[in-house]
Amino acid sequence: MKIKYCDALVIGGGLAGLRSAVAAAQKGLSTTVLSLVPVKRSHSAAAQGGMQASLGNAKMSEGDNEDVHFSDTVKGSDWGCDQEVARMFVTTAPKAIRELAAWGVPWSRIKKGNHEAVINTKKTNIFEEDDKHGLINSRDFGGTKKWRTCYTSDATGHTMLFAVANESLKLNVNIEDRKEAIGLIHHNNKCYGAIVRDLITGDIVAYVSKGTLIATGGYGRIYEITTNAVICEGIGTAIALETGIAKLGNMEAVQFHPTPLFPSGILLTEGCRGDGGVLRDVDGHRFMPDYEPEKKDLASRDVVSRRMMEHMRKGKGIDSVYGTHLWLDISILGREHIEKNLRDVQEICESFAGIDPADEGQKGWAPVHPMQHYSMGGIRTKPTGESQTLQGLFSCGEAACWDMHGFNRLGGNSVSETVVAGMIVGNYFADYCINTQIDIQTDVIEKFVHEKEAYMKNLVSKNSGDDVFKIKNRMKKIMQDYVGIFRDGEGLEKAVKELEELYIKSKNVAVRNKQLTANPELEEAYRVPMMLKVALCVAKGALDRTESRGAHTREDYPKRDDANWLKRTLTSWKEGDTMPTVEYEPLDIMKMEIPPGFRGYGAKGNLIENPISAIRQNEVDEMVEKMELEGKDRYEIQDKLMPFPLQDEYKRKNIRLGDL
């Protein structure tokens, strides 16, 4: 049996995992990062649009600060988020972006003088003053009051990921790719590392560590059509679930993006609409202003996706051999703008749809349809990033439910979360590793290794059984049809029942290719049952949540129900069960800085209020008024309303142009 020891084990080498590894390595810990693929190929590389941070540099960002970013994030979450965590996040985001700038991310910079932008389909002149010249620029994104999304053309994730990966190489982090964590080692409610399969040799090795951090990204691939990379299968989430101790939060909160290219599912960034692009229907009509007069095409993602579905249901979609879709028109931005700021978008349209989006008129319109895009749910953690129930297991990035996104994530807040959480959670994690000893017997480790070895042998030994690809495709179809943008009780019942049957079936698959080494079919065979567990957590959570909040839309319960549902769903899995155990964690309104209210979209009455909201709102208003009279500044007021934990280094005030 092989055992490898390190101080800090990070599972997942996307932005979140690598930034956490840097935090651990900076504190002198021996740090290992595992990844399915070379880390620079992680899904983070695909993020195009940008990263939110309230620098307030550009003209259209003036007046931006932590408070505005916080309020956008809380409203965006449809009050489902943890407000303390959202505060930690917005306070650190400007520092994260400035750190990345120092590490060489070539953020697009402001040029002084006049320049043209398309706002609400009209060419508008924006003047940037001299003192802004050369500072980090930002663009508009859905659901934000200010232009806050910083970018490098439309390859933001790529440039961020390369900078953070290179920084890890510099600090001698031990990066091992083509290594898959397939189980966690734990004993007496404490986590000691992972059981890892080498995807080339098939070797099963125990990676034993003082602390373990899961940053394996989202679980979009449980859906049939998704913008996610093919490796986003939720295995990291599943291994936490399979401990029976760690819990998952809000798994039913799944985001659908309005503008992936149809039918391939390749994303056209929100930056398209942020920069002034618009949606059009079969008549070439721009329909979003009819539904959302205020925010139009830049309402938040859940809202735009639903409006598009609604509009297509009215017969306003465009029919094609693959089904119905709508158009995204960026041609109005002009060729020059597209060729500079939306070049990847242009390349994608050319390669995958055979159109040049810079061509004027309908010729350049791209077919789009809302698709699965982001997993708000994940491994439930405390604000420090540690599992609430399994000591020594940390998680951050899309894999985690740290919970600053609640039921809907704003564009640009995800890559921002990955690096910010990498800093904050990474530091708490490193401190944990410094203060912990590995006090586990090797026979316990051995038991975990042998179990997995036997499991693999057993999988290839069976000669008859079900085809794993069929089961997988069926699962994806069920999720697509019944656990999608619009959900209802009847469909969800069906989904849960059939997923459970599939899960039972998935334990009896026959693998045709018998190699224990590199063997894609064997990989499917052990992953699919895990994916089914994740899918069941999503479907069951959605079935039980009888309200609509953020991206979770129940047609049979159209109102957001603060009276009954201001709580986080927790799912766990008991060994031997075929269904998750569901519990809830209440959100405390009396501790909120912004008590629940109207989010600013659709009909105002679409809400079952919680009487405590009004009480807290009064309290907040009185406190603010009193402190303002006393001449207190916004930091002092905030601290009084809702104190939040954060490392001193990150809690420091962010300096902006106006402060000088």
Added chain:
Amino acid sequence: MSRELTFKILRYDPQDKENVRAYFEEFKIQEAPSMTIYIALTQIRESQDAGLSFDFVCRAGICGSCAMMINGRPKLACRTLTRDLPKEIILLPLPTFNLIKDLSVNTGVWMDEMSKRVESWVHSSHEVDIANIEMPIEPEVADAVFELDRCIECGCCVAGCGTKLIKEDFVGAVGLNRIARFECDPHDERTIEDYYELVGDDNGIFGCMTLLGCEDTCPKHLPLQTKIAYMRRKLATVKGS
């Protein structure tokens, strides 16, 4: 009527100690509208040979995983449409990288070593206060750095390079481009002498025979040739060379 496509794929599994033979295997599938090599290979794996190994991650031309030899040229398979190819499509793994199995090669280890060798990170001596306003950068300079930062480490330029075939330790256009990228980044304080230390030899900038294989194959259209020439001129001025 859609075409019937024939894929001739090189099969070889270095792990399989009993079968140490490399051979071509043929698979036939019906072409579908806007079919890419990614879609075709996935279909072959699901319906004909579940053991066929190949790599895709983003399937959108962004991550660089899927480079392979397609009818003799290194290309990103996810972005290659079958309609642009003849009926017979020959697929081979990228040369010069270690083979994992079939079409899957180990670029990650090579690229990480390359990154370490050219010290592919910002070298700076001053402490940055991340709570304070960032250092201003000329917008054109930021754009120029971005142009070179767009490399996705796909390995096409390495696979298409004659020098690399002769010189095992040649750093490749990808490595030379990385040097050029940091050389124009104002955050990096390294001097030309420092870069000379890293690549001022025959396995570096002076090994390149200017055959242009790299620039022709780069799917990101990086200006590799211009940049290599520029760096060569700069490094050639360093004394003691």
